Amino acid sequence: MYCKQIQSSSSSQTIWKYDVFLSFRGEDTRNNFTDHLFGALYEKGFVIFKDDIKLTKGGDIFTELLQAIEESQILIVVFSKNYASSKWCLQELAKIADCINVQGQKVLPIFYDVNPSDVRRQSGNYEKAFAKHEERFKDHIEMIQTWREALSQVASLSGWDISNKDAYKSFDIDSICTIVEKFYPMDFSEQEKINLRFQLQHFITDARQESNLKNLSTIQELCSCLAATKKSEVYYLFDRLFRLIMTLPVSTATSERSFSAMKIIKTRLRNKMEADYLADSMIVHIERDIATSFSSDSLIDDFKSLKERRAAL
Structure with a gap:
């Protein structure tokens, strides 16, 4: 050849x-x-x-x-x-x-x-x-x-x-439940924490038999598959946990943006700023893309409508 x-x-x-x-x-x-x-x-x-x-x-x-x-x-x-x-x-x-x-x-x-x-x-x-x-x-x-x-x-x-490989062999139920106790204790009641363990056990058995769940490799793929097959309604606690895990990067980024904004707004010249005013200023700064869409006239009109005033604004 x-x-x-x-x-x-x-x-x-x-x-x-x-x-x-x-x-x-x-x-x-x-x-x-x-x-x-x-x-x-x-x-x-x-x-x-x-x-x-x-x-x-x-x-x-x-x-x-x-x-x-x-x-x-x-x-x-x-x-x-x-x-x-x-x-x-x-x-x-x-x-x-x-x-x-x-x-x-x-x-x-x-x-x-x-x-x-x-x-x-x-x-x-x-x-x-x-x-x-x-x-x-x-x-x-x-x-x-x-x-x-x-x-x-x-x-x-x-x-x-690799046709018979168990994709969920390393699926550690104890470690997952520990994550709930450590990071999300307020998102699950004590009874839900107990039920979550049973849901995880049933899920692993189901996933090993369900072709749609066999070849998943990321949390995003797993959540998408649970939603598409409506198994998120069956394993609702499991679904809730992984949705919380996926929001962690967003929450972290939001917190970092808030601290960054605080450094910009509350300088030495404004270190006596009251908490409410500081919080409002930070929101305006963090969400400045939205804030810039408001006109000065509309803000004045809204402020004016809050109560009657002696002089026109």
Whole structure:
């Protein structure tokens, strides 16, 4: 194959354009696992080819993908439930399979939320996907057979099966309840603190069985999912706690703005300012974007309407 010819004609110390090429099904993993993997590799200094970042606008996509595969030292294939339903993914995979034996290149399969045997044997979702391909490309049986062989070949390599990982294994109920006692004692009654522990236990059991809750990685994603599935009504104490946690950065920033405003307003020349007037002045300063929208005339009219006065303002 072409990638092998390039390798055999080059020196023993090949200079790779990319450290890593990521092959994945966008709708399955782009916004979760693959994004996290990309971020972790990027932080470690790897140069990565990821199609939604590296492809040239208006260029020949397929040609660029094949070239990127040839120019990458490590080829990572993220097998997911719908990977085989994509013609593009299977074409990438066929090229990757050609490069398995190329000196210096390494192919690493990752099985994300899919049984490795389903990939190797093309059963389950993979069987359904190939049934559709055979119907669509019935005049190109050899191409489909190439895809099947590539799947079996790459899926037989040593890799990682993360389909059965427990995302909530480190979900420490005691630590979460301690957070409530320490930081939010006034937001939960004593009975609610007891009920929260039971809600957390039921939530973990539910989350391990609910597909929508399995692959979440941030508090924001968790709260959004609870709201979308209306589980926030079931686990209302749990939902309340995490909403409080998410407001902490905002509360901290507001406090910092208040102290900063106090330094500006209450100077040595105004150190005898009364508390009420100081508070009002600080509000005006902190929310000055809103305050500037008021006209002087409207403020005078409002002040005038508070009570009758001897002289007109």
